[in-house]
Amino acid sequence: MNRDRLLVSCEQLMEQLRNPTTGDERTVVVEITDGGGSGGRIPGSVRLDWTADLQDPVRRDLIGPEAFAALLGRHGITADHTVVFLSGNNNWWAAAGYWQFRLYGHRELRLLDGGRARWQALGGPLTGDVPERAPVTYPVPAVDETVRARREDMLDHIGRHQLLDVRSLEEYLGRSNTPPGVPEDLGVRCGHALSAEHIPWNTAVRADGTFRDREELAAAYAAVRTDVPTVLYCRVGWRSAHSWFVLSELLGLPDVRNYDGAWREFGSLIGAPIVNGPQPWGPDGIPSLVAQRAPEVPAHA
Structure with a gap:
């Protein structure tokens, strides 16, 4: 695959935040956390918790397709959105989120190269504001085993x-x-x-x-x-x-x-x-x- 279609640099994302016309309105930034999430977020980004949101609390497994569709719908993410993932912890959670979205057939996926650590090292903006996103209907996906x-x-x-x-x-x-x-x-x-x-x-x-x-x-x-x-x-x-x-x-x-x-x-x-x-x-x-x-x-x- 084209590397430029898979990785977004922190510098690119900063430029898109400074000049929204350089970005794509169909892009949503998703930060994966795991029981944390303090210290602010990238402006406009959605936060999903690996354990609380992406894992089934009973079966010790990934959430199923129906729960996945409901989760994305609640956060205003459509099947046409390009999702850019980041996380702390060496971007491990981001990669796991990317993989899970791929398992459920979401087409346009990216990783923020260097993750949260590089974003902060470069002085990228963070905010305590939680974005308001209108809920949508996300179709229940087929599973790509x-x-x-x-x-x-x-x-x-x-x-x-x-x-x-x-x-x-x-x-x-x-x-x-x-x-x-x-x-x-x-x-x-x-x-x-x-x-x-x-x-x-x-x-x-x-x-x-x-x-x-x-x-x-x-x-x-x-x-x-x-x-x-x-x-x-x-x-x-x-x-x-x-x-x-x-x-x-x-x-x-x-x-x-x-x-x-x-x-x-x-x-x-x-x-x-x-x-x-x-x-x-x-x-x-x-x-x-x-x-x-x-x-x-x-x-x-």
């Missing part, structure tokens, strides 16, 4: 297709099951899914949180195969959504899916094959039960 992986897909990909673990090295090695600074989850095993390769999410970004250019990204992800399906995972689905955006949207790789059940689900499954250490197949090489499956990905210890 081609961008989502389930636990069955994770298990099926082991030894057959391509699994990419985008967590920190400490998590991949099995020394921790949470990112630095996050308390350990005692109900979840440490390690990585058998056969999963490690390409951390931050491979894609510069120190200021903006994405590397296309040539740099292509070089950084040159080892990712394009002739087999790919499933990405992290701990809760945010970092993997960020890497999904890079591979599927910026680089245009085919058949890339985000496993949003993530390590919090897979790491607690009875019978899930999980190994520790730097090798995808663990310290003992390829288990016989996997070798017998005739993997489509060339096996290597």
Whole structure:
């Protein structure tokens, strides 16, 4: 895809706020938060909370298509709006929001390159005013399951297709099951899914949180195969959504899916094959039960 159609720079958005005639009235800025949201917002932007708005409170899953349509309708977002996402937390929540909107078929989506951190670093305006947006009717969408992986897909990909673990090295090695600074989850095993390769999410970004250019990204992800399906995972689905955006949207790789059940689900499954250490197949090489499956990905210890 055209990078300019996927990323909006903070400078571009600032110019549109200063001179509204340079923007598109069909564009709406959506900030994804998760239990926070203090400190002001970009003028005119909509705020959605990842847990309160985008997650089902009963099923521990994404909200369904009907709830999604009702949510967007309440906030005055139509199917024709171009949605520009941003968030704190390394733009992880923004990428997860982009991915969820893509799952539900919203066509025109963008990320604010660098997210809230870069916006603030550049002195972008913030306000405490909540915009008044007239409610609309948003059509109940069809679900595009081609961008989502389930636990069955994770298990099926082991030894057959391509699994990419985008967590920190400490998590991949099995020394921790949470990112630095996050308390350990005692109900979840440490390690990585058998056969999963490690390409951390931050491979894609510069120190200021903006994405590397296309040539740099292509070089950084040159080892990712394009002739087999790919499933990405992290701990809760945010970092993997960020890497999904890079591979599927910026680089245009085919058949890339985000496993949003993530390590919090897979790491607690009875019978899930999980190994520790730097090798995808663990310290003992390829288990016989996997070798017998005739993997489509060339096996290597």
